[in-house]
Amino acid sequence: MRVTFRELKNEFKRVLISLSFTEAKAELCAEVFAANSLDGVYSHGLNRFPVFAQYVRDGLVRPDAEPELVAGKGLIETWEGNLAPGMYNARICMDRAIALAKENGLGCVSLRNTNHWMRGGTYGWQAADAGCIGICTTNTTTNMPPWGGVEPRLGNNPLVIAIPHNDGHVVLDMAISQFSFGRLQEYEFNGEQLPVPGGYDEKGSLSTDPAAISRSMRALPVGFWKGSGLSLVLDVLLTALSGGRSVRDISTDKKETGVTQLFLCLHREDLHADLIREILDYTKTSAPVEPEGAIYYPGEQTLKTRRENGKNGIPVNEGIWNRVLAM
Secondary structure, three states: OEEOHHHHHHHHHHHHHHOOOOHHHHHHHHHHHHHHHHOOOHHHOHHHHHHHHHHHHOOOOOOOOOOEEEEEEOOEEEEEOOOOOHHHHHHHHHHHHHHHHHHHOEEEEEEEEEEOOOOOHHHHHHHHHOOOEEEEEEOOOEEEOOOOOOOOOEEOOOEEEEEOOOOOOEEEEEOOEOOOHHHHHHHHHOOOOOOOOOEEOOOOOEEOOHHHHHHHOOEOEOOOHHHHHHHHHHHHHHHHHHOOOOHHHHHHHOOOEEEEEEEEEEOOOOOOHHHHHHHHHHHOOOOOOOOOOOOOOOOHHHHHHHHHHHHHOEEOOHHHHHHHHHO
16 A cells, blocks of 8 residues: 655644644654654654554653753854653754754754654765764664573664765665664564574574564674674763763663764865765676665665655555554
8 A cells, every 4th residue: 555745744743743743843743753753763753653653642842841951162062852752853963963964064962851762864865965974873672682692681772874866875874783673573564484583582693583573672783792792882982972861761661762872064065066976986896696686785775765756656565554554
């Protein structure tokens, strides 16, 4: 089933206004949810929306709250999120990092006590669209064991690096696990197995069963011990800069709220676009594994999906779509 971007956004906005969002705040948040599905990240678009709405009803996301600057020195600022909607806070803080970067060449904004920002890549694209290199990350509740351990102690803390480019921004948006939990959900919805092992089942065996991995909370980190180390260091960096909650603290109530985020921007007029193009072109000279296969740089398939879904309509999970229509 497919719906248009406008239909998707309007339904999200209608529900958010019914949940006491202002017109402007509902417009921004609905735009983020709809754009995520437009770009093919359904796990943090339509599929996540009912969860977000429930968090609002439960008082974990506060529609009337606003972020505020609490500390600043030079190019580095710390903001308090006050548990406002995560995508709203993130947009504001990335805008602030962009402004600092355009004035000084670099801007760094840490944000504490905020909520899930949905797709991290949203804010990388935001920076790149403004002509800035954008780097951002967030911590999460525990859903991955440290390398050598069994119990989850690490967050699947994503890393986003975006570089503006005239032919299509280069945007890396990666979870620290081999498959994000949103992607595991998509495979489970579609009744599909993973193409490669993505974690351990409840018996401790490597598995391609997305449901088994979600139950065990033992996702496989990218690069094994290297991914484990990267997740830990990102949590340390976020907490040290902001004074916000760490993965351990976020996990105490089993609800992913009150998280900590970082938005870093760099700006210069000349990013040597010709050299960027050389790198991308050279990478694509490698022969694909499959005869009909292709090699894409980070962000390229997002643009392709965005165009296709804009033309043909956005694929939706019919059950979740009907839930939203009934809200």
